[in-house]
Amino acid sequence: MKPLHIVLLIIAGLGVAAVVSLYGNTTKYVSFPEADKMAVESPGKDFHVVCMLDKSKPMEYNAEKDANRLVFFAKDTLGNTKKVVYNHPKPQDMERSERVMLVGHSQGDYFQATEISMKCPSKYEDAPVK
Amino acid sequence: MESVKFLNESLWIGNLGNVMVVMALIAALTSGWFYFQSANKKTEEFRNLGRKIFYIQAFSVVSIFVLLFSIIFLHKYEYYYAWRHSSNSLPVYYMISCFWEGQEGSFLLWMFWNAVLGIIVAKTAGEWESPVMAIICLAQVALATMLIGLKLNDSGTHIGSNPFDLLRIQKPEILAGIPMASGKAMYLKMITDGNGLNPLLQNYWMVIHPPTLFLGFASTLVPFAYSVAGLWMRKDRQWVNHAMVWSLVGVGILGGGIIMGGFWAYESLTFGGYWAWDPVENASLMPWLIMASGAHMLLITRSTGRHLFAAHLLIQLSFWLVLYATFLTRSGILGETSVHSFTDLKLSGQLLLFLFLFLLISLLVVIAKQKARNIVIGAFFGWITLLIFMAFVFNPETQKSLDGFLHYTNIVLFFSLMGAILLLLYKRTVKEGEDEKWTSRELWMFVGSMFLILSLVQVFSATSIPVFNKVFSGNTAVPKADAYNRVQIWLAMPVMLLMGIGQWFRYRETPKKDLFRILLRNGIISLVLGAILVFAFEIKEFKYILFLFLGVVLVTGNIMYFGRQKNMPWLGYGASTAHTGFGILLIGVLVSSVNQNVLTGTREGIDMANEMDRNGQVNTAGIKFNRENRILYLGEPVVLNGYEAMYRGTKRGEGVDSISNYFNILFVKRDDNGGIKDSFTLWPKTQKNPNMGLINEPSTRHYIYKDVFTHVNHESSMDRDEPFAGFKNDTISRGEKFLSNSGKIMLRLDSVSKHRFKSYLVLKFSVTAKNLTDSATLHPLYLRDTISNQEESVTDQSDEIGVLLKMGGVFTDQKNGTFQTLVAERSPRKKYVVLKAIVFPWINLVWAGTIIMVLGFAMAVVYRLKQLRSMKSP
Structure with a gap:
């Protein structure tokens, strides 16, 4: 075999490995009940939940009590509501967000979020005309 | 509806702008046509005509640029673009940033750089001018249609998005809110200020980062054009020298632009770092990886004649990837599954079409027979005509049901184009030659380039997940930064090793004894230095120690190489300089991210x-x-x-x-x-x-x-503030103490000073407020207009004490200085x-490495340019 062919073979193998490892580690977007189920099936893994802020329930952040604890309720795309705990300060303009993506896992009766990203209607799109 | 004549609008700017957009499009088309004819028939008249018209094209692009800037600069808010992206209070240098906040501005910027590069190519390409410029013109045609803003039907299908659109047309609700026609005519009186620039973009890096990045993007077009021209003109080797210089320009500028963006993120965003594997960042990294890989492939082809296939493929891929990245970040497809926001101008169809158009070009130049070429062209344009026809004829409902059909034809079209290009390009360019030796430089350079491609494959697969979700109706979540880091760190290591030792190999074959000796020396020096750095930087985990060690191999190997080549001027060490810088950058990335210390x-x-x-x-x-x-x-x-x-x-x-x-x-x-x-x-x-x-x-x-x-x-x-309560009125004199309603706060009027401000008489009070633990001084004001005799009080409050104080009302007794007060309280709150x-x-290593790397690219570009010139004039 030529050196070039050996090299190409190894690299192709590594490429397949990299892609397989990538997709092997991805997760699906889940709902809250699915996240509850997953927490039992594969503990220690984080999942993505796309949801909206449930504004009918209070959002709790008291920096003087604990600067790293935000508690709020979120409604996933199927309409399930769940309590969410996030151990960071309240993200700026959380109340204005129209959609929230949570990354985390179910823990007891709440969802422990490790990452929150928000889509705010105001930031890049048009603000109402003054 | 009655027609209204709107007042105070400067419509001439927009009208002139639109004329220039159309002129840019037509000039690009005609210039491209002349260049195309000249390339096929080898006639000089056509070439000269094409060049002249290209200058007109460049002039129109610059005019659009100036006109768009002037509507921002002159605050012409009748134009949507100015209203949306700027405001009265912006300083001039941030007005430049407004320019690329909107998509139209960034397409314009891209066109501008293409025009500049086009002029340079026209002056320097020599015999390659006609075919290369024909491709550049085609890109300019594509970009110009992005600005044309032509509405196809009522349901909003449009070609391009016009930067000179009027506010009252884009946002008709502004007029709808005004009842009278005479009022409507004066609507501009109400629009006194624009929406302003996103404050995150109000940073000096945002003034220069986008132009640098777009210059990098634009510069992938030129090597692409040379590659296509090489196949088209059936000259296998000569295009390589030109393409190499241009690809080095591209890698250098794009690399610098990417890191500038990282520096901006580090300075103005709060995620704590300079790189987050965000899709927008990845979109610029992908073309860079492949250009870097392609530049090395060109080097191999130039020196040994090998890997012509890979050189063509990688250089063309880098431009396709720029188009793909544009589609990814600007079509709104990421918005479907990620929360990253992008303004969606509903141009995804058009962007996809461009990707297909340039794939078609790549295909046409590898088809050998004219007849087959004609069939392919016919089929492609027939398909586009069908699409446009459908947009006109069918109502939105029918179009929706057609979407599924279009979806599958697009997938089939894409894969058949790619497959055909690969197959025919392979047939055209691969020739059996003698085997490479294990000790040849080209083999290891090829391996290093392939590892860059592996790195690209991983970034591409992860970033494209939203696209795969859409194409295959999937539901896979976008991976987090960790998914990239975990794989990329291992893929970087072989690249670092090969970059460190690659220069000790010679083309074709290296004497084994010399090679062994120098590798040993390089290894020992790196081991010693690496061990010192592992302790100095306190790196603990095995994989990070290995990474650091390979980084040291990379830096020392390239530094040791300096001065080793006899008869080589210092400019010739561009590659070593760039590699050294890259190594320093990677070491900086490792140390600054592994040993971050969260103080809080x-x-x-x-x-x-x-x-x-x-x-x-x-x-x-x-x-x-x-x-x-x-x-x-x-x-x-x-x-x-x-x-x-x-x-x-x-x-x-x-x-x-x-x-x-x-x-x-x-x-x-x-x-x-x-x-x-x-x-x-x-x-x-x-x-x-x-x-x-x-x-x-x-x-x-x-x-x-x-x-x-x-x-x-x-x-x-x-x-959220607790409201003030327990309002209490008092009459007090200077030096007197008084209590709040609850008796918890004691106040004392220390002094009053009299000032005059315009027609106002101003009394400034100084009051000490105390509770059990804290004290604060408040300065409420009392103002009286000596002309109208109107009175006004300005309150002051202290959150720490929890008190609100208002002074004034009437001077009850001027002589003794007695004043009315109003005190209110709430629970005290500390400021925090x-x-x-x-x-x-060691984050400075990242920036220092980048500067050295860009310097190295500059050296390499100048060196190769000199070589090119000396080859032309023997």
């Missing part, structure tokens, strides 16, 4: 991370905290991990910036005896922006060997900030 970090349930070493020092490097923010009360020092910090007060910004609060945070580092070793003040900022909401901006203390990076995530004034502070060790 704590562990759950524990106030302070209490890991002490033998000397009783808190060492928190590398510890994972689960709580990263600390509360700092005004005036109370807090012990952080390695520093003491105190919140000392708040300052308002000045002028335009008066909506910003700057927080004075004092950091103190103490030595073993408690003496002050170092102290500095940082000013992180929050801004309550009326259009964008709350924004926080970090503040950083730079040292040579580390940065202390801090930002405020929350502060007391963001809390919630702070996050991180130490990034």
